[in-house]
Amino acid sequence: xxxxxxxxxxxxxxxxxxxxxxxxxxxxMIQGEVVNHYHWMSNGQFTDIVAIxxxxxxxxxxxxxxxxxxxxxxxxxxxxxxxxxGSAIATFAVVLPSLILMIIISRFLMAYKHHxxxxxxxSWLRPAVVGLLAAASLCLMxxxxxxxxxxxxxxFWISVGLFLFAFVSTTVYKMNPxxxxxxxxxxxxxxx
Amino acid sequence: xxxxxxxxxxxxxxxxxxxxxxxxLIEAKVVDEKRWLEREELLDLIAVAQSCxxxxxxxxxxxIGYKLKGLKGAIVTTLGTALPSFxxxxxxxxxxxxxxxxxxxxxxxxxxRPAVVALIAAPVFKMARMAKxxxxxxxxxxxxxxxxxxxxxxxxxxxxVAGIGGYIYGQVNDGKL
Numbered sequence: 001x002x003x004x005x006x007x008x009x010x011x012x013x014x015x016x017x018x019x020x021x022x023x024x025x026x027x028x029m030i031q032g033e034v035v036n037h038y039h040w041m042s043n044g045q046f047t048d049i050v051a052i053x054x055x056x057x058x059x060x061x062x063x064x065x066x067x068x069x070x071x072x073x074x075x076x077x078x079x080x081x082x083x084x085x086g087s088a089i090a091t092f093a094v095v096l097p098s099l100i101l102m103i104i105i106s107r108f109l110m111a112y113k114h115h116x117x118x119x120x121x122x123s124w125l126r127p128a129v130v131g132l133l134a135a136a137s138l139c140l141m142x143x144x145x146x147x148x149x150x151x152x153x154x155x156f157w158i159s160v161g162l163f164l165f166a167f168v169s170t171t172v173y174k175m176n177p178x179x180x181x182x183x184x185x186x187x188x189x190x191x192x
Numbered sequence: 193x194x195x196x197x198x199x200x201x202x203x204x205x206x207x208x209x210x211x212x213x214x215x216x217l218i219e220a221k222v223v224d225e226k227r228w229l230e231r232e233e234l235l236d237l238i239a240v241a242q243s244c245x246x247x248x249x250x251x252x253x254x255x256i257g258y259k260l261k262g263l264k265g266a267i268v269t270t271l272g273t274a275l276p277s278f279x280x281x282x283x284x285x286x287x288x289x290x291x292x293x294x295x296x297x298x299x300x301x302x303x304x305r306p307a308v309v310a311l312i313a314a315p316v317f318k319m320a321r322m323a324k325x326x327x328x329x330x331x332x333x334x335x336x337x338x339x340x341x342x343x344x345x346x347x348x349x350x351x352x353v354a355g356i357g358g359y360i361y362g363q364v365n366d367g368k369l
Contacts, residue, residue, distance in 0.1 A: 057204065102244060
């Protein structure tokens with residue numbers, strides 16, 4: 001269990017340290033480490049976290065750290081109070097790099113914001129972050145989240161429909177994401 | 193100090209759907225009401241917080257806390273911003289496990305999951321415009337996507353390599369290498 005705590009701390013410290021580009025880019029990192037690398041939870045459980053993070057207040061990075069910390073411990077068969085400790089460790093670890101870096105950077109980066117080296121580094125970083133976002137959504141297009149045409153065509157085509165609805169309503173019609181999630185939840189309850 | 197904590201606690205509590213949603217909240221509280229920052233300072237701060245790693249909302253809180261009260265201020269604003277989500281998610285995690293296997297909850301989440309994937313896909317194109325992607329650098333996001341999606345490379349390495357690549361490219365372009 002101690003090993004799991006240490007791994008949680010190191011993983012979320014790393015995520016906090018390299019989490020450029022805001023919440024959604026961070027989701028891709030958390031997914032890479034927590035689902036694909038350490039198998040602390042399934043892809044479906046991970047998608048549930050993202051859904052819950054969307055519906056509850058607070059930054060997604062904090063929300064998912066808290067949730068993953070708890071779930072990783074309970075999935076491994078430990079009692080709920082160890083899960084609470086796991087939450088606290090993951091959340092602390094994800095903000096610690098910010099606390100250290102922002103204090104240093106706020107002193108220096110303001111002065112060197114337009115330095116050519118800083119601008120060059122960001123000229124490749126920003127496009128790469130876009131790739132991170134695209135990969136995050138592609139990695140979640142799985143059987144677990146959408147089912148398959150052969151396994152359950154009904155669920156598959158409704159999932160595709162809900163995906164298109166959510167995409168168009170938030171991008172074209174600027175609908176509030178919370179409302180979109182609630183509507184899709186009702187659709188799921190009635191149709192699937 | 194208490195004022196700093198309670199204000200950022202409130203900001204953390206009402207930020208739904210990610211960091212960008214909190215900018216208008218901070219603007220109203222920190223600039224208009226409390227006058228802790230000038231509006232121009234806030235704009236610079238947003239640019240810095242965006243280009244730094246970590247959670248956007250937390251980064252902004254740390255910066256303001258540090259500017260006003262030093263290290264103690266930074267810790268207080270971090271706690272204030274993080275605590276509401278921590279407590280709420282913990283409460284949900286404690287209960288959710290028990291009724292995740294409930295058939296109705298399961299159905300609701302079957303509907304929600306595709307929507308969440310769409311919500312993550314949606315900002316890709318908006319971000320692409322902000323990152324000034326053109327036909328000269330479009331290969332960067334494409335390769336980053338393929339590496340992560342097809343090859344299972346950790347995004348952390350992609351970020352590191354992109355930063356180093358940008359630095360080297362800049363040096364070569366300036367004729368220093």
